Amino acid sequence: MQTAKKIIIIGGGIGGAATALALHRAGLEPVVYERTKELQEVGAGIALWANATHILRNLDLLEDAIHVGYLTTNYQFNSQSGKELVNIAVDGFELPVIGIHRAELHQLLWRNVQEKFVLEQTFKRLEQQEEKIRAHFSSGLSVEGDALIGADGLRSRVRAALLGEQPPIYRNFKTWRGLTDYIPGGYRPGYIQEFLGRGKSFGFMMLGKERMYWYAAARAPLAQPDAPSGHKKELETMFQDWFASVPELILATDEANILTTDLYDRAPTQPWSKQNVTLLGDAAHPMLPTMGQGACTALEDAFVVAKCLREQADPITAFQQYESQRFPRTKLIVEQSLRAGKMGELDNPLSLLLRNTFMKLMGVTISNSFKSLHAYRA
Structure with a gap:
């Protein structure tokens, strides 16, 4: 077998x-x-939890990420009214936790390899040619490589070509994400603060450049249309009686800076590799955002797949090794993220009281579970 040299990557996120x-x-x-x-x-x-900043350190990007991001020290869970349930210190690792804008992270990653990017190319199909793989695009372009990696997200076309059409699973939640320069008076520097209510939650954290990022989630039927009044008005109504910082942040955010998405994942299954083709990130193991590990596990995948391709002359062997290393961890995180999402679905007042009491009593256990997730080093 020859050494894998040209690697086709579908998706530039x-x-x-x-x-x-x-x-x-x-x-x-x-x-x-x-x-x-x-x-x-x-x-x-x-x-970017410590398991992800470990990857940035290995790619010589950690100092740059610290420069454009914001150091996070604590993850605090609260009731809807602001009573603390659990407070997890996240600054006890040898690596920092960083709040960063996705665009800033993307810029750091691609600026050193931007000449490797070919834009405006929509993947159509792939074709096995002896030990080579050929990718065809809707523009008519056709390219050959030694191996191909599908990093094309939740509705991956590479995944469909490999494994057939299998729609992702809607998890009965939609989410809103906002960005503002406003910092609420009660904000504790270095904290991610999350508030849990009846079938709804709201959290916020600092990013670099003195920007505040917030996110909200609520139970919703599939493809629920947006409120005619707009996202901002809808959220103002939904969260009007919550802890003061929550409605303040919504009020301070421009409508144009609020995005909404339906939340999906997939049940963890193997294989996600076939011969000299594999999947990575959301294409392989989409997860709910409840554990904040989507981008972090994609960074881990990137580092591990590169290591396997460097160590193994044969890309088929390399991809088998990559998948066997990554599947147990990503399966665990997909399942933990789903369990955390189900905790957020609770609507009955008694169930809420039990959940909040449970979180208070299990604070140390929750903290230890959290830390073991972030202590992993790919």
Whole structure:
């Protein structure tokens, strides 16, 4: 078998960009095919936990991420009215936790490999040719490589080509994400503060450049139409009687800076690789955002797949090794994220009281579980 040299990557988001950078640094030749006209991540923030900042350190990007992000010290869960349920210190690792805008992280990842990106190319199908793989695009472009990685998100076309059409599972929640320069008076610096109510939740955290990122989730039927009054008015009504910082943040955010998405995942299944083709990030293991691990696990995937391709001459063996290393961890996180989502579905006042009491009593256990998740080093 020959060494995998040219690696085709479908999708240029955070997972695809991180994979291109990791492969480039491993001495391989990645080329990323992205369907959009320009590389940009929409306005949302993410927490990069220590398991993800470990990857940034290995890619020599940690100092840059610290510079454009904001150091996070605590993750605090509260009742709807603001009573503390659990307070988890997250600054006890050898690596920092960083609040960062998705676009800032994306910029850090792709700036060193931007010449490896081919834009406005929508993947159509793939074709096995002996030891090579050929990707065809709707533009008529056709390219050949030694291996192909699908990093094309929740509704991955590479996944459909590999495993057949299997729709993701709607989990009865929609989410809103907002960005504002307003910092509420009660904000505790360094904190992610999350508030849990009846079938709803709201959280916020600082990003770099003195920006506040917030997110809300609520139970909703599939494809529920947006409120005619707009996202902002809808949220103002939904959260009007919550802890003061919550309605303040909604009020301070421009309508244009509020995004909404329905929440999906997939039951963890194998395989997600076939011969010299594999999947990565949301294409392989989409998860609910309740554990904040979507982008973090995509960064882990990128680092591990590059390591396997560097160590194994045969991409088929490399992808088998990559999947066997990544499946147990990502399965665990997908399932934990779903369990956390179900806790947020509770609507009955007694169930809420029991949940809040349980969280208070199990604070140490929750904290330890959280820390073990972030202590992982790919």
